[in-house]
Amino acid sequence: MDDPGVTRRYAAAVAGRDLAALRRLRHREYVARWPQSGELVRGPERIEEIERTYPGGPPQLSGVRRLEGQDDLWTIESVTTYPDGSRWWWVTILELRDGLVAIETEYFCEPFEAPAWRAAHVERFDGALAPASPMHRPETSAADARRLGEAYAEAVRQRDFATLATLRADDWTCDWPQSGERLRGHAADAAVHAAYPGYPDVHVTRLATSPEGWELTPLLVPIRVHGAGPIAIVEGINDYPSGERWFVVSLLEVGGGKVHRETGYFGRAFQAPAWRAGLVERYDPLTAR
Numbered sequence: 001m002d003d004p005g006v007t008r009r010y011a012a013a014v015a016g017r018d019l020a021a022l023r024r025l026r027h028r029e030y031v032a033r034w035p036q037s038g039e040l041v042r043g044p045e046r047i048e049e050i051e052r053t054y055p056g057g058p059p060q061l062s063g064v065r066r067l068e069g070q071d072d073l074w075t076i077e078s079v080t081t082y083p084d085g086s087r088w089w090w091v092t093i094l095e096l097r098d099g100l101v102a103i104e105t106e107y108f109c110e111p112f113e114a115p116a117w118r119a120a121h122v123e124r125f126d127g128a129l130a131p132a133s134p135m136h137r138p139e140t141s142a143a144d145a146r147r148l149g150e151a152y153a154e155a156v157r158q159r160d161f162a163t164l165a166t167l168r169a170d171d172w173t174c175d176w177p178q179s180g181e182r183l184r185g186h187a188a189d190a191a192v193h194a195a196y197p198g199y200p201d202v203h204v205t206r207l208a209t210s211p212e213g214w215e216l217t218p219l220l221v222p223i224r225v226h227g228a229g230p231i232a233i234v235e236g237i238n239d240y241p242s243g244e245r246w247f248v249v250s251l252l253e254v255g256g257g258k259v260h261r262e263t264g265y266f267g268r269a270f271q272a273p274a275w276r277a278g279l280v281e282r283y284d285p286l287t288a289r
Contacts, residue, residue: 007067007074007094010101015061019048027102034106035235035285036247037272046279055275056083061090065177066130066263068231068251070142072096075233075251077177077263079128080108087111089127089178091249091265093233105235107249109267114179117195121188127177137255145254149232152252152259159199161190169258176264200238200246237286238266245269247285 006025013021023044032041041047051058059080066077074094081087088110095103114122140148148167155163165186174183183189193199234250246266253261272280 006096006099006101007069007076010094011061011064011067011076011078015064017051017058017060019051022051023048025101027097027100029097030100030102030104032104032106033283033285034108034272036108036267036269038282038285039272039276039280040283041280050276050279053275059083059088059090062087063128064130065089065128069094070231073233075231077251077265089265093235093249107247107265107267109178109265111178112266114181117197118181118192121192121195122181122183124180125175125182127175127180131175131261137253137260140255140257144257145232148254148257148259149234149252152232153234153236159193161186161193164189167259169256169260171260172258172262173260174262174264176266178266198241200240 009021010025012018013025026044026047028044030042030044030047032047034040041050059082062079062081064076064078067074069075072095074096076090076092076094078090079087080090088108091107091109093105094101095105097103111127114124152164152167154160155167168186172186174189176182183192232252232254234248234252236248236250238246238248240246246268249265249267251263252259272282
């Protein structure tokens with residue numbers, strides 16, 4: 001894995017609210033995407049104006065859970081605290097160009113209580129803490145990571161647990177940091193989903209197999225899969241029977257043709273606030289890159 005370099009400096013600048021450092025680390029063609037609200041910010045000057053005028057001050061990065069990636073694709077998982085004292089998880093996907101942050105896709109995920117009905121199938125852990133140690137995984141190529149990510153996303157969409165069993169390593173785990181729940185082993189995941197009340201429709205319309213571009217697919221849900229060496233990043237949308245729409249980000253740590261560890265985040269759709277309307281463009285995250 002490459003040294004994170006600019007990504008570490010970027011996280012530090014966000015944590016320190018160092019706008020000058022952020023300006024230096026952003027590409028002149030920088031774009032920020034907020035899929036949950038359907039907002040797009042084009043240009044480092046506009047995002048800096050939003051950061052300067054954020055009502056009550058922007059949220060404070062209070063701890064980085066994990067920073068991981070390779071080459072020009074990185075993820076930062078962190079905990080943020082808002083001026084009202086609420087604590088949310090922040091997941092950002094950074095696409096680099098010329099050694100600078102060119103595209104930033106951000107998700108804002110509130111904590112939620114672990115439901116009692118799945119207590120028998122999960123372990124509890126502190127979701128704000130980093131994983132205890134990196135998992136040992138066999139070497140894999142970016143192309144293999146992309147293929148595995150695509151197959152995995154389709155099996156999840158189809159609720160094809162027989163195929164998922166073949167794609168998961170024996171040591172597979174899945175963490176949900178927002179609720180502090182961990183699934184250990186494929187059987188636990190299958191049991192949870194068999195008992196799931198009101199299972200959502202998982203939508204996939206497109207797959208991105210690398211940071212360079214999209215591949216159109218005949219699937220039914222908007223989703224992105226980035227191949228990044230030992231990680232595949234899956235972005236999707238869950239539509240629940242209640243009418244709620246949640247955005248989903250899954251970070252898949254892969255090796256030897258298998259998924260070893262999965263980390264999932266869930267963020268509600270929300271209305272774009274009026275105060276920044278003049279600084280953003282609106283876009284449809286279901287159809288636009």
